[in-house]
Amino acid sequence: MNFELTEEQKMIANAAKEIAQDFPPEYWREKDEKGEFAEEFFKAIAKAGFFGIVIPEEYGGSGYGLTELLIAMEELAANGCGMGGIWYLMITEVFGGLSIVRHGTEFHKEKYLPKIASGEMEFCMALTEPDAGTNTLAIRTSAVKDGDEWVINGNKVWISGADRAKGMLIVARTTPLEKAPKRTFGISLFLADLPNKAVKINPIPKHAINYSKSCEVSFNNLRLPENSLIPPKDEGWYLLLDTLNPERMGFTTAAVGISRLAISKAVEYSKKRKVFADPIGSYQGLQFPIAEAYSTLECAKLMNFKAAWLFDNKASYREVGKYANMAKLVAVEAGIKAVYWAMQVFGGYGYAKEYDVERWWREINLIRLAPVTQQMALNYVAEHVLGMPKSYR
Amino acid sequence: MQLKEYLLSLKKESPNLKVDRGGGMKVFVLAKHAADPESEIKVSSDGKNVETSGLIFDINDWDRYAIEEGIRIKEKIGGEVVVVGVGKNCDDTLRKCLAMGADRAIKIPVDTNDAYQIAELIKKAIEKEKFDLIIAGYMSQDMNYSLVGALLAGMLNLPFATAVTSLKIDGGKVVAVRELEGGYKEEVELQIPCLITVQSGINEPRYVSVMGIKRARTKEIREVKLELPPSAVNILKIYPPPIKLAEILTGDASQIAAKIVEIVKSRGLI
Ligand SMILES: Cc1cc2nc3c(=O)[nH]c(=O)nc-3n(C[C@H](O)[C@H](O)[C@H](O)COP(=O)(O)OP(=O)(O)OC[C@H]3O[C@@H](n4cnc5c(N)ncnc54)[C@H](O)[C@@H]3O)c2cc1C
Numbered sequence: 001m002n003f004e005l006t007e008e009q010k011m012i013a014n015a016a017k018e019i020a021q022d023f024p025p026e027y028w029r030e031k032d033e034k035g036e037f038a039e040e041f042f043k044a045i046a047k048a049g050f051f052g053i054v055i056p057e058e059y060g061g062s063g064y065g066l067t068e069l070l071i072a073m074e075e076l077a078a079n080g081c082g083m084g085g086i087w088y089l090m091i092t093e094v095f096g097g098l099s100i101v102r103h104g105t106e107f108h109k110e111k112y113l114p115k116i117a118s119g120e121m122e123f124c125m126a127l128t129e130p131d132a133g134t135n136t137l138a139i140r141t142s143a144v145k146d147g148d149e150w151v152i153n154g155n156k157v158w159i160s161g162a163d164r165a166k167g168m169l170i171v172a173r174t175t176p177l178e179k180a181p182k183r184t185f186g187i188s189l190f191l192a193d194l195p196n197k198a199v200k201i202n203p204i205p206k207h208a209i210n211y212s213k214s215c216e217v218s219f220n221n222l223r224l225p226e227n228s229l230i231p232p233k234d235e236g237w238y239l240l241l242d243t244l245n246p247e248r249m250g251f252t253t254a255a256v257g258i259s260r261l262a263i264s265k266a267v268e269y270s271k272k273r274k275v276f277a278d279p280i281g282s283y284q285g286l287q288f289p290i291a292e293a294y295s296t297l298e299c300a301k302l303m304n305f306k307a308a309w310l311f312d313n314k315a316s317y318r319e320v321g322k323y324a325n326m327a328k329l330v331a332v333e334a335g336i337k338a339v340y341w342a343m344q345v346f347g348g349y350g351y352a353k354e355y356d357v358e359r360w361w362r363e364i365n366l367i368r369l370a371p372v373t374q375q376m377a378l379n380y381v382a383e384h385v386l387g388m389p390k391s392y393r
Numbered sequence: 394m395q396l397k398e399y400l401l402s403l404k405k406e407s408p409n410l411k412v413d414r415g416g417g418m419k420v421f422v423l424a425k426h427a428a429d430p431e432s433e434i435k436v437s438s439d440g441k442n443v444e445t446s447g448l449i450f451d452i453n454d455w456d457r458y459a460i461e462e463g464i465r466i467k468e469k470i471g472g473e474v475v476v477v478g479v480g481k482n483c484d485d486t487l488r489k490c491l492a493m494g495a496d497r498a499i500k501i502p503v504d505t506n507d508a509y510q511i512a513e514l515i516k517k518a519i520e521k522e523k524f525d526l527i528i529a530g531y532m533s534q535d536m537n538y539s540l541v542g543a544l545l546a547g548m549l550n551l552p553f554a555t556a557v558t559s560l561k562i563d564g565g566k567v568v569a570v571r572e573l574e575g576g577y578k579e580e581v582e583l584q585i586p587c588l589i590t591v592q593s594g595i596n597e598p599r600y601v602s603v604m605g606i607k608r609a610r611t612k613e614i615r616e617v618k619l620e621l622p623p624s625a626v627n628i629l630k631i632y633p634p635p636i637k638l639a640e641i642l643t644g645d646a647s648q649i650a651a652k653i654v655e656i657v658k659s660r661g662l663i
Binding site for chain 2: 007011014015019047048053061063064068
């Protein structure tokens with residue numbers, strides 16, 4: 001067992017840290033407030049090759065793994081960017097890049113990967129539907145073959161980055177649920193180029209992360225060429241798990257990174273702020289919950305690296321899923337606690353935009369709801385790790 | 394003797410320095426793995442050194458501009474960029490330069506902060522190499538000497554310019570703009586081979602890229618083992634900076650005002 005980062009992993013962490021320091025909290029405060037895409041940041045990480053971390057060298061990336069991507073994400077988040085350090089990499093490199101690296105055809109790889117690696121092409125993933133969030137397998141968006149084309153119809157919701165993306169991973173049913181021999185059968189993955197007149201996109205005003213839009217999307221006879229399917233047809237669910245597990249891990253990293261950032265600011269403030277005779281940082285009432293959250297996050301981080309290591313070493317999605325879900329469960333609770341107490345340290349100032357912690361509070365609250373809710377992560381552990389009966393139908 | 398003739402005569406005196414620009418410029422960049430002045434600095438118990446335990450080391454800020462300038466020259470006209478570091482633990486800085494785009498590195502694993510010794514070591518390590526240009530940072534963020542570049546130029550008999558804020562390669566010459574006091578600038582012309590030290594802001598150093606990190610994996614860091622040359626300087630004592638005291642004045646407005654007047658008077662300001 002070796003817990004040391006390799007020389008190259010340390011360099012990736014440092015490279016991320018240096019970029020993050022040029023995009024401090026006040027940058028994100030303004031972007032979030034104005035609802036503006038963080039163009040300068042996106043360009044900086046693109047130029048430094050961050051969108052190509054998991055993409056093989058022959059397609060213009062650097063051929064590292066998910067582990068290295070998580071290392072980069074954490075340092076970006078922890079050194080000033082908060083969720084901004086995770087988000088764009090998630091929707092373009094994980095949803096687009098990683099899905100194609102793992103399961104795309106040679107045609108897909110050549111078409112998309114070089115552009116994703118260079119940051120030229122933003123991506124998004126259309127999975128969630130108004131009636132299928134937690135119950136993912138209930139999706140109804142359909143893909144029907146017409147001659148040598150696929151015709152897609154249906155509605156999606158919460159699709160992050162769809163307003164700007166030039167590529168979209170669409171999850172659709174090629175066999176309706178009613179006709180499927182089992183619920184996981186009949187789902188297929190497609191890669192679509194955007195914009196397209198048959199795809200209507202409508203941003204949803206939301207609580208935080210307003211430097212990116214999450215959108216309602218509707219497909220009205222979207223025609224895609226035959227080779228837009230990621231084969232095999234009807235078995236896309238198992239392929240998709242190689243995207244959804246890394247997504248979970250990325251958000252565990254978000255919990256760790258955002259918490260490190262909020263805690264470091266709170267610690268700094270707590271050493272200076274005096275209310276009674278001593279600095280507030282000397283009070284155990286503030287120290288203990290932060291120390292506890294921090295320690296839990298460090299444990300979750302190790303578990304997350306274990307999941308990433310399994311993923312990079314091509315373990316089965318089931319094996320990866322166990323650790324990815326357990327890490328996420330713990331990280332989310334601890335992350336919310338960490339930012340809650342960081343805000344407490346700032347007292348009333350914690351409520352002022354100027355101190356940023358209110359934004360990290362809004363940001364971290366996403367991850368108990370998405371990509372997977374805490375309840376579903378618990379369900380997963382109970383059923384797939386402990387072998388208990390499935391508690392829902 | 395005119396300065397130009399003098400410089401040309403210097404060149405003749407250094408037979409090892411062969412100008413070879415067939416494949417572009419061969420640029421050597423000096424990069425120091427230096428303590429960050431914002432890290433925790435404590436004077437050691439003998440009073441003559443700084444404790445290294447609390448220090449954070451990274452590439453000297455001026456040297457980031459130096460390596461960037463070297464890489465830009467190579468990207469424009471081709472050639473090779475070689476980065477040189479002194480110190481047993483300077484690998485991180487050398488590797489960072491390789492990841493930014495330098496082709497290879499030379500490491501001299503000797504620890505010293507004495508500018509003369511550093512210049513002497515570098516001279517010994519590179520004197521048998523061919524080069525067109527040596528770029529160093531204007532100064533180091535820890536020791537503040539601004540000496541290594543100038544000393545090395547002297548030891549290698551090279552024409553040099555310090556505090557350079559812009560640089561052009563023009564055939565066999567380097568045209569450099571130097572920073573003077575009070576916002577003035579001076580343009581100088583140096584025959585190649587030569588040495589310059591760059592001022593921060595000469596360019597905007599690139600971020601280390603992930604692809605660069607991968608490529609650096611196969612690049613060479615050659616160690617040149619050398620003895621520590623004698624030093625002419627003996628450090629007697631290190632003085633920590635004076636502690637700046639802040640005082641919060643209490644009392645009602647008139648009491649506070651009276652105290653302020655007292656303090657300002659005691660400093661001889663009124
Ligand atoms: C900002 C944001 C960005 C998003 N981006 C994307 C994106 O890019 N692409 C995409 O496809 N999706 C995206 N999503 C969607 C996200 O994945 C879903 O919102 C999430 O999966 C939850 O689904 P739901 O909202 O339909 O909740 P529901 O499924 O309606 O669940 C409601 C509540 O019921 C609970 N619940 C349901 N079933 C059970 C059970 N069996 N046991 C216990 N509790 C249960 C849930 O835990 C939850 O608390 C995004 C969401 C948000 C908020």
